[in-house]
Amino acid sequence: MSLPQVLDRHLRDLFGSGRVNSVLGAIPTRGPLGMAQLARTPEEVERFTLSPLACPNLLVHLTSKEARLDPTRFPLAVLARGCETRMLNQIFSEHGLRRDQVYVVGLAHCPGAIDPRRLSAQLPVLRGFPEATIEGEEVVIREESGELARLARTELVLERCRHCQNHEPLIDDYRFDLVEEADWIEPVSVDEDPGVEAIDAMIPIERWAYWRSQLERCIRCHACRDACPLCYCENCILERHTPCWVKRSVNLPENTAYQLLRVMHLVGRCTACGECERACPVDLPLGLMMRKMENLVREYYGHRSGLDPSGEHLLSIFDPRDTTATARLEQ
Amino acid sequence: MLIGDRKQQSYEPRIVAFLCNWCAYAGADLAGTQRLSYPPNVRVIRLMCSGRVDPGFIIEAFLEGADGVIVAGCHPGECHYEHGNRLAERRMTTLQHLLGFIGIEQARVRLAWVSAAEGRKFAQLIETTVEEVRALGPFQQFPRRAP
Amino acid sequence: MNNRVGVFICHCGKNIARTVDVEALRKEAAGLPGVEWAEDDMYLCSDPGQQLIRERIAEQNLDAVVVAACSPTLHTTTFRRAVESAGVNPFRLEIANIREQCSWVHPGTAETTHKAAALVRSGVEKARRTQPLEPIHVGLQRAVVVIGGGVAGIQAALDIAEAGYPVHLVEQGPNLGGRMAQLSETFPTLDCSSCILTPKMVEVSHHPLVTIHTLAEVTDVEGSIGNFQVRIRQQPRYVIAEGCTGCGDCVPACPQVVPGEFDRGLGARKAIYIPFPQAVPFTYTLDREHCLNQGPLIICDRCAQACEPRAIDFDQQPSEELVEAGAIVLATGCDTLPLSHFREYGHDRHPDVIDGLMFERLLSASGPTHGEIRRPSDHRVPKSIAFVQCAGSRDPERGKAYCSQICCMYTAKHALLYHHAVPDGKVYIFYIDIRAGGKGYEEFVERVRAEDGINYIRGKVAKLIPKDGKLEVWGVDTLLGEQVKVEVDLVVLATALVPSQGIQELARVARVAIDGDGFLSEAHPKLRPVESQTRGIYLAGTAQGPRDISATVAHAAGAASKVLGLFSHDELVEEPTIARVNEALCRGCSFCVSVCPYDAISLHEGTAHVNETLCRGCGACTPACFAAALGPRGFEDDQILAQIRALAC
């Protein structure tokens, strides 16, 4: 289950040449999902896997508090798929990290990443870490005893993969094809987003009823904030006393304020990777808000975060042609 | 206590308005010197520029009991600080859509351009906003204190 | 937090008291947390009112003050002085506007008093959280750069130098003088233009505090009011200024004959030349563009041979100089609409269709015809002239929409001077409306109108047809209602005034605004005509819009007085409500850098730094920063959130 030979030797050379101090990748676990792992020595490299089942949240380990407290891990190599390189671009454009601190191993021809929850929902009987491959529009799960299941790709992959526009890495220092060039077929990218469209179709009272039922369940554990590679403020204002934007109590008003402020701080930066929703212990549909805002800024301002490593922040600039609320109101 | 409990009387919407010092605030003053009249539901906070308005202020206003919020600045191209109003436009538009997505009627947050010479327009802005918010009823979504 | 706040409520006579229950408001304010004292008074802005505040501050040991009265735009400074004289920092004063935005616009109901109470509460909450702020003192370079060596630049330079401050006068051309030097006589007094300009030019060239840079351009302006860094690029003159005695021996030696720009192409000059006899500095200039020696290769040195003091140096190189200045005066003057613009008058086909400035050169004693009016085609004295007013002015469709103000006057002058030179000459002036609003102007025009042989015909000229050596003018007399066709020897177009060449580039470099027609935009058309919208940069003369010489001199003197006002302080005192960065919280994400309209924020080793002289305190950077690491003093987040809480309930 270890890395292909070519990639394995390349990563070891990176250590050997002193180009990097550590390599960030995914390793299999006992269950049908992967876990982020920071390899500090060449030997640990062989524990990595490229299985579509093992696609944990890697990039948070670049900007998290631990990363800031452990500068020795840089320069760091990361095995990054297309969507992850888009997030890297956004981090570079915000000077969260310098480009020279990260050696990007671009994983090209990415067929998608399997959502462990969706997989275990469809195959409750699954045990251990099976061998899983994505061939075209199908996911094939195999065990020693042979093929266990063949399921539809769009049913199993992460939400971000269903809408993915970046099957190829945007930036890379080294490129490795996950699927051979010969049998690479561009996966189908789905435009409709039933979750968001359902809410858009509602009238305000229904919408609030839906979100009220969700936000009441929030326990303010900050998992969503801590899982987001873009939330790396020293002293987050959602926790600050003076001035106090959000009070400590866990109730609907404060929870709503908390989520609204968090989303407003991510508008124009978030790449809708969905890690906040994945990390939420009470399964709040946070991804809906993120994808709604990503669609909005694209539709209104033609902005897609993470495409230009030196891009300006959406809310720091303006364009005279902005079609906005005021323009419509004034008509 | 002087502050009557609003709910007993007929519902009078509470509107918080962030006015930019050079244009909207001066427009409001002009409405005063012209002795126009408009409903007293609006409470004004003076800022140097509409670009200073943080989306968090709007959320705080709703939390603290406001039923509607107005952000008024200079007309595009006339901002005293060149483009503060253009920045406010993007911030307020994105906030309006986020609030709308979770069920806050977009008419509760209103962005408008009022120049220092438009006293009458300011008075009309207040009247229409108060009427629209009155039609929407009190803000019940997530006030800190029950309305 | 300041917990000894004093609230002072003003009746403003009846203006507030009529609809706001001041007594109830006072009781309400007295009960607010943090409020130590609450009082009301008939007229707080009066001296007794101020005295009352001073006494209460001392008596009750107050640490912050809220004045509930009229709009802050009226008396903020007066109340700040009163508070300061009683020992409280002036920025611990907050004004609640309960007149323009409350008592005047609402009926006398309880709800109006509730609103007033809320506004007072909001004022108190903010006052409790104000920090003592000291105005920011910024060093001030007491030197000025005046760009443009015409009469406007000279006047501004002289006024400022007379007050004892160094001036750098930067002129694009080889010599000072600008448009005025090209004129013959001036209206309405018919003073000879060079007779009144030359003394000023000499005075400015000898003034110890004025450094003159000719053949020089400003290529870059950095910094802000009080501390500009101006880069001046000096083009080579190829004549050593100190050496040249102005003897002119080099001119006959030079083989290259070139059309003279100063004479608007009517006269010729040599490659080495001086534009006019009274030029200041009186140094010759070698125009390498037309000189036989192109580039480093020297094939003809006749002028050098003829130059006895050996003052000609073909190898001079352009040089640059960085000048520190506290203020800049833009006096770049104006130009006229090019004649090629008038296709229906066929200028490019007929040399005898000229513009007003060319006619001035014909009238000028130092001009190509030494003051004799001779037409360019065959140098004969014209027996009849047609003057066409509003050529390109008041013509939104094909020219400029505005009126150039001076053409009615200089055309009348031209007609009079021509009448003196050629008494039996016939003059036709085609006009729409004569505009002679200055002092003695209307009288001057009436005097010209009365001369025999000068005919004022009200109607615009449609076309000029060259016809056997003359020009047939297709006009109309709208007063008679008849078409008029006149054959004349010479046609003078009173062309529209337009901004001078290169103003666009200079405005971009100096970051000043220009209006739709290319003139420099003033801060306020009525109240601040000599200031640009950029602090520290002032406007003088026709660069800001068409005006005659007397208005230009007054305008330039106005600009100079603004500069002197600025320099009268030993340092700049800036409003302290500018942004301040909390380095600990700053993530170095540079979102604030791109948002600032004044480029006042820059990144130093990964943290934001605010340039205190550039920041104007607009606060646009604060919402852009998620870490809430910076904000304008006086409008901090905690103050505004407290105000929201006070108002929203």
Next chain:
Amino acid sequence: MKTSMGSGSTRIPLRQQVEELCEQSIGTCYQCGNCSSGCPMGPWMDALPNQLIRRLQLGLEDTTRFASPWVCASCFACGVRCPKGIDVPRVMEALRVVGLRSGEDHIGPHTIEKKRLSQLPQIALVAHMRKATG
């Protein structure tokens, strides 16, 4: 010739009717006379173009009495040269249309002798009939 300013006729005022027909704002003309000075048919006009526009500005109803619009060759010289951008030929056309709509034709095929009819090219006849008949 007594001229009455905007007499109380029931028809919509002439100026408004002309402005609707030619979609030009008569008020912007500041009577500079540029249209009249360059008009090739000026010598045969009983009122120059700028005078007609002046009469329309004053709302004089008898402006349609003038023959100038019928001498206008719609050669567009005035339209191109007007500093205020008024399409003067369209104003003249509007005056003609007002005249035509009140039933008076300004040329009739019967009024031209047979011999000349044969000499005139169709382009002249068609153009003139189109302009001068309702």
Next chain:
Amino acid sequence: MTSLAYYPGCSLKRFASGCEIAGLEAARRLGIELVELERWNCCGTVFSMSSGERMHHLGSLRNLVRVQEAGYPEVVTMCAMCQNTLRQVNNEVRGDGDSLAMMNRFMDEEPAYRGEVEVLHYLTLLDRLGSEAIAARVERPLTGLRVAPYYGCTLVRPPSAGIDDPEDPNIMERLLEALGAKVVRDPMRVECCGAYMGVSKPGTINVRASAIHGSARNSGAEALATMCPLCAHNLDAVGPAPDEPALVVFYFTQLVALALGAKPEQCLAATQRVDPRPLLSTKGLLEEPQP
């Protein structure tokens, strides 16, 4: 041999036939075949300008529909008035979808006009070929012939339908230089010839003609060149007062055909009052072109 749709217009078939014959011949020699539309009708000159007179534009619109039916992207016309009317109608319907829709509905039996046809004047077509290409094909250069181009009004005004600058056009000057003629730039070349006023007020045309001929003669011209049948009629057939000398009035196409080597009979139709032959013979332009 490129082929383009050609709309002749009424006058070129009878009164100004000289212009058409020479124009078609010259085009052929320049490798352009002008294919006359099978069905065409009057262009409805002069374009009626007042609002609400849409029905007067139907004539032109039908012609544009014919061109659209024939599948040509462009239509060439030689007559200045046809070009002006067709282009003004084309501009108007393109700019105003509602009026196009209304007129399409009104012409219910005709296919709807989509607004894609370009109206091209013969001179613009030659100008597009470029002076070098034309000069290369000249067999009988018009050396020594002093010609004053005369544009009139509808070729250059209003600007939205003009083929060159309304005050200072140069298109005919460029072409004449390519043909080797001596160009005379006369300031009266854009002043009106009196147009259709000759029908109701004949006297006006003589006055206008004498002004135009006088000015051209004054500028040293021997002949005028125009592309408008009405100007040709007014300047040649009517001409200045009988006692005044009158210049020869060519159709521009006649000069082009002559220079490209066509036989004189082909391009000099008999309708010209002032016979051009004496002038041409003095310039040696009637002989066969030397190879």
